Amino acid sequence: MPPSPSLIACRECDSLHRRVPLAAGETAHCLRCGAELYRRPRLHPEQMLAISLTAFITLIIANCQPIIEMSINGIPSSTTLLGSILVLLHEGRLTLATLVLGTGMLFPLLDVTLMLALLLTPHLPRLQAPLFRLVSALRPWGMTEVFVLGGLVSLVKLSHSARVVAGAALWAFAVSALLLLVMAHFDLRRLMDEAE
Numbered sequence: 001m002p003p004s005p006s007l008i009a010c011r012e013c014d015s016l017h018r019r020v021p022l023a024a025g026e027t028a029h030c031l032r033c034g035a036e037l038y039r040r041p042r043l044h045p046e047q048m049l050a051i052s053l054t055a056f057i058t059l060i061i062a063n064c065q066p067i068i069e070m071s072i073n074g075i076p077s078s079t080t081l082l083g084s085i086l087v088l089l090h091e092g093r094l095t096l097a098t099l100v101l102g103t104g105m106l107f108p109l110l111d112v113t114l115m116l117a118l119l120l121t122p123h124l125p126r127l128q129a130p131l132f133r134l135v136s137a138l139r140p141w142g143m144t145e146v147f148v149l150g151g152l153v154s155l156v157k158l159s160h161s162a163r164v165v166a167g168a169a170l171w172a173f174a175v176s177a178l179l180l181l182v183m184a185h186f187d188l189r190r191l192m193d194e195a196e
């Protein structure tokens with residue numbers, strides 16, 4: 001007999017529970033072990049898809065536009081994220097260059113791309129499981145907000161010696177950090193349950 005859709009088994013202790021309707025944002029927990037059973041997200045997968053697409057576009061803008069524009073002795077100059085990574089490499093600051101590359105470029109772009117793949121393939125359960133594991137493993141490494149803070153701090157420091165303004169990329173990074181934060185709170189397990 002197929003399991004009733006109104007019943008849900010706890011993933012931790014296997015005890016069976018009857019599903020009850022939840023309000024948006026509420027979570028149901030196992031009565032025996034307290035593990036999370038299911039939740040009703042505030043956002044639907046379609047809304048999440050729109051957010052992920054916007055995050056992807058803002059990250060592309062963030063990586064192509066100047067991150068800092070400054071003028072030293074009246075000579076204007078600007079640099080993109082890639083430009084600043086190359087400068088750091090040139091100065092032999094390999095750790096910092098790797099950190100900037102990871103937090104500003106690789107991890108957020110990978111995070112968003114995998115999330116988009118996950119949201120666009122609900123009909124491919126075989127693909128969903130490895131994607132789900134990858135996204136979950138990557139999440140702790142996505143530190144775009146730390147990157148934005150670092151950018152703002154260096155902007156303030158530089159402003160003592162030169163006339164600096166935040167480039168379009170820094171604002172784009174700030175927006176994408178917010179969107180990534182919303183994405184991180186999306187219940188991926190719901191997608192998995194629907195795929196199963």
Ligand SMILES: [Zn+2]
Pocket residue numbers: 010011012013014015030031032033034035
């Ligand atoms: Zn349990």
